[in-house]
Amino acid sequence: MEFILSGFQKGITLIFSGNAEIFAIARLSLTVSVLATAAAVFVGVPLGGWIAVKKFPLKKLLIALVNTGMGLPPVVAGLVVMLFLSRSGPLGFLNWLYTPMGMIIAQIIIALPIITALSVSAMQSVDPRFYQQVLTLGASDWQAIKVCLKEIRLTVLAAVIAGFGRLVAEVGAVMIVGGNIRHQTRVLTTATVMETQMGNFDTAIALGLILLTLSFAVNMALTLIQQKKA
Amino acid sequence: MKHLKSIVPVLLASFLVFGCQNKPAPQNIVRLATTTSVQDTGLLDVLTDAFQKDGKHKLQSIAVGSGQAMQLGKTGEADILWVHSPDDEARFVAEGYGTDRTTFLHNDFVILGPAADPGKVNGTKKAAEAFKKIAAAKALFVSRADNSGTHKKELKIWDAAAVKPAKETYIEAGQGMSGTLSIANEKNAYVLADRSTYLSMKKNIGLVIVSEGDDALINRYSLILVNPAKFSKVNAEGAKAFFDFILSKPARELIEKYGQDKYGRQLFLYDYPIK
Numbered sequence: 001m002e003f004i005l006s007g008f009q010k011g012i013t014l015i016f017s018g019n020a021e022i023f024a025i026a027r028l029s030l031t032v033s034v035l036a037t038a039a040a041v042f043v044g045v046p047l048g049g050w051i052a053v054k055k056f057p058l059k060k061l062l063i064a065l066v067n068t069g070m071g072l073p074p075v076v077a078g079l080v081v082m083l084f085l086s087r088s089g090p091l092g093f094l095n096w097l098y099t100p101m102g103m104i105i106a107q108i109i110i111a112l113p114i115i116t117a118l119s120v121s122a123m124q125s126v127d128p129r130f131y132q133q134v135l136t137l138g139a140s141d142w143q144a145i146k147v148c149l150k151e152i153r154l155t156v157l158a159a160v161i162a163g164f165g166r167l168v169a170e171v172g173a174v175m176i177v178g179g180n181i182r183h184q185t186r187v188l189t190t191a192t193v194m195e196t197q198m199g200n201f202d203t204a205i206a207l208g209l210i211l212l213t214l215s216f217a218v219n220m221a222l223t224l225i226q227q228k229k230a
Numbered sequence: 231m232k233h234l235k236s237i238v239p240v241l242l243a244s245f246l247v248f249g250c251q252n253k254p255a256p257q258n259i260v261r262l263a264t265t266t267s268v269q270d271t272g273l274l275d276v277l278t279d280a281f282q283k284d285g286k287h288k289l290q291s292i293a294v295g296s297g298q299a300m301q302l303g304k305t306g307e308a309d310i311l312w313v314h315s316p317d318d319e320a321r322f323v324a325e326g327y328g329t330d331r332t333t334f335l336h337n338d339f340v341i342l343g344p345a346a347d348p349g350k351v352n353g354t355k356k357a358a359e360a361f362k363k364i365a366a367a368k369a370l371f372v373s374r375a376d377n378s379g380t381h382k383k384e385l386k387i388w389d390a391a392a393v394k395p396a397k398e399t400y401i402e403a404g405q406g407m408s409g410t411l412s413i414a415n416e417k418n419a420y421v422l423a424d425r426s427t428y429l430s431m432k433k434n435i436g437l438v439i440v441s442e443g444d445d446a447l448i449n450r451y452s453l454i455l456v457n458p459a460k461f462s463k464v465n466a467e468g469a470k471a472f473f474d475f476i477l478s479k480p481a482r483e484l485i486e487k488y489g490q491d492k493y494g495r496q497l498f499l500y501d502y503p504i505k
Contacts (some may be wrong), residue, residue, distance in 0.1 A: 031351025087463045088305050097262070097307075098290050179292045182275055197409035198270055 001203065010202035011209055021183075022038035022203075026210050029187040032100055032174070033120070033167040034218075040115045041160055048119025048159075049145040053131050063120060067104040067114025074106075078173030081106040085177070098179040108174040118159035122152045159228040161219055168215050188214075260468035262291040263300075263308035265379060266406035268451075271295035271430045271497055273488050280484055287468050295378025295406070297363070297501070303454065306461025309469035311454040312476075314424075315379035321453055328454035334477060334502035335451040335485065337425050339383060341441040342411075343369075344418040351420070351440040358391040360441040365393040367447055370419035373411050375402035384422045387446060411435060424449050426497035427479050429489065453477075477502055 014022065051062060083089050085097040085105070126148045134144040148154060171189035178185030180194060188211040195204040208225040268274045271293070278289045292302065296313040300322050303311050311328065312317060323331045341360050343351055349367035354360040364371055374381040388394065401419060403410040407427040414421035415435040453473055458466035475481055482500045489497035490494075 086305065087307050087461070092463065095259070098292065179290070181290055181292070182278070184290065194408075197406065197412055199408070199412055199415075199431055201434075 007201040008020035009204045014202065014206040015210060022206065022210065024183070025186050025188055025191050025207070026102060026214060028059055028185075029168065029211070030214055030218075032103050032107060032187060033164060033170075036104045036167055037088060037111055037115075037160065037164040039104070039108050040111035040163055044112050044115035045119045045149060045156055045159070045165075046142070046145065048116040049123045049149050050141075051116070052123030052126075053128070053145060053148065054122045063117075066113050066117045066120065068095070070117050072110060072113060073171035073172070074110050074170045075176065077178035078106050078111045081173070082176050083108065084147070097177065098185060100178070100185060103174045103178045103185060106177045107167045107170065110170060110173060111167050114166060115159045115163045118162060119149075119156060122155035122159065123148060125155070126151055154229060157222060157229075161222050161226075164218060165215065166224070168211070241289050241291065253275050253480045255435045258286065258468065259288050259290055260465055261307070261339060262289055262312060262472065263297060263298075263302040263480075264291055264293055264312040265296050265314055265451075266293050266408065267314075267380075267424045267427045268312060270406065270408045271426045271489070272492075273426075273485065276484055276488060277476070277481060280480065281472060286373050288470055289472065293406070295374065295376045295381065297377025297379075297381070299362040300327075305454060306356065306464055308403045309456055311456065313379060313454065314449055314450060314451045315382045316452070317449060318379075318382065323379045323454065327438055327457055331452050331454045331471075332477065332502065333450050333452040335498050335500055336355065337441065337498050339380065339422055339447040339449050340425050340428055340439045341420065341447075342414065342423055342428060342437040345435060345438050346418070347440060349420065349440075354441045355444060355446040357387050357441060357446045361387050361391040362393055364420045365391070365399075368396060368399050370399050370401060370408055370414075370417055371395050371416040372403055372417065372419045372421045374403045374407065374422075375404050376406070378407075380407060380422060380424060383447075383449070387422070390446065411437070426489070429493045429495070429497060432493070437451040477504065479504055 051059070051066070081102060084091045084099065085094065085102050085190065086092055096105065130151070131144055131148050134147050139147065169189065171193060174187055175190050175193070178190065180190040181188050188207050192204050192207045192211070195207065257425050266271060274291055274293070278291065281287065281289055292308065296315040296318065299308065299311050299313050300315070300318055302308040303322065304327050319331055322328050341351065341357060343349065349364045349369040350364045351360045354363060373384055401413065401417065405413070407423060408431055411423055411427065411431055412435070415437055420440070421437070453476060455466070455469050455473060456464050458464045482497065482504060485498050485500050486496060489495060
């Protein structure tokens, strides 16, 4: 029990001592996850809206596939991205393996189905007659989808929160694609794994606390935006 | 949604800028595939800083087991290897994947066990004898089980001991050295570890050395350049720069000094004769 308490003590001291390396790690974690979430939202929300309102063959199959994608194991996403980005892989010329860029790509693949699927179900909660009505007023398809998305912005924000939460906590894909390289691709989750394995529990606790705090701060901000609109 | 609308372009713009920043000219990046012991002891960080000082190269080091490191060499994924699995290294070079294999460093493996020593191994000189006692006592043993240099060495010792540990007492960790040591520590099991990782983790674990000093426990590290004739994308110039750096006096000094203040003794013994 004592080592847990002293671990927490040392961990908290470490945070407030302003350790530059730990903060750089936290910054990279945040950057990677925020950018990946943003990109996934940019594509996933309109895509989800489109899937929900359009009628096309195999629509149910597509939705089932997207829903399955919500449970995509991050290590599988990481493995696939790693294979594609490797030097002998088809995208090797990009030189993105073991870089933050590669980690962002892997995280986009993880977040995209989550945000798309939640957007689909949010959009399906809109009365289809509303969408038709906007169309008859002379709006184009995309304009009508945009109007409908505005109606359900609270639920869409919930999708954003879910996506970001998954990404910032994710360890498998960033470990495989990033390689946990010091000063380059080490993020909070991979650093926590490494420090835990090395038995440096105080550093691991410090990293874990920062991760929790970051996650809380971003979610708090998103929730405030959401509730202000409610 | 209005907020989001203004945020998204900003984020995407920074996304692009960020992406570009993190795509340095590929010829400057040297990708080193190495073993976990080199990273976990902290030696790699010190050498990386010194190597990158002149700003000409950036070292990307992937710390995995020697087996996986050589796999990265076999697909041309890495530019240079720093490994410790002599038999596999010889095969790697013979098959044409690498050149200039240079053994430059050694330390030794130690057999660790719980202080209570249920297998009465303590003081056994021969590593194979120690393994025999562990198996005979049906004591727990944790294996790296990751094709690393340490794992290969362990299998060699089991061969020499001519015994097979019972399945129930043989734990296959599939992790790096420090992860495996942590498991052995929690389970009060015996484990084969390189001395440098053991020393760097000594303050965090309760395991003690039960057998050391056998010639069979010597641990030799080598550098191998990945053959650029086989893989056009290999950064041969950068790999050679790191190779030359490691085999230079400044690097030797760093390695020989490393660990003395922190662990009270040198972790790695440099044995390459620099002219």
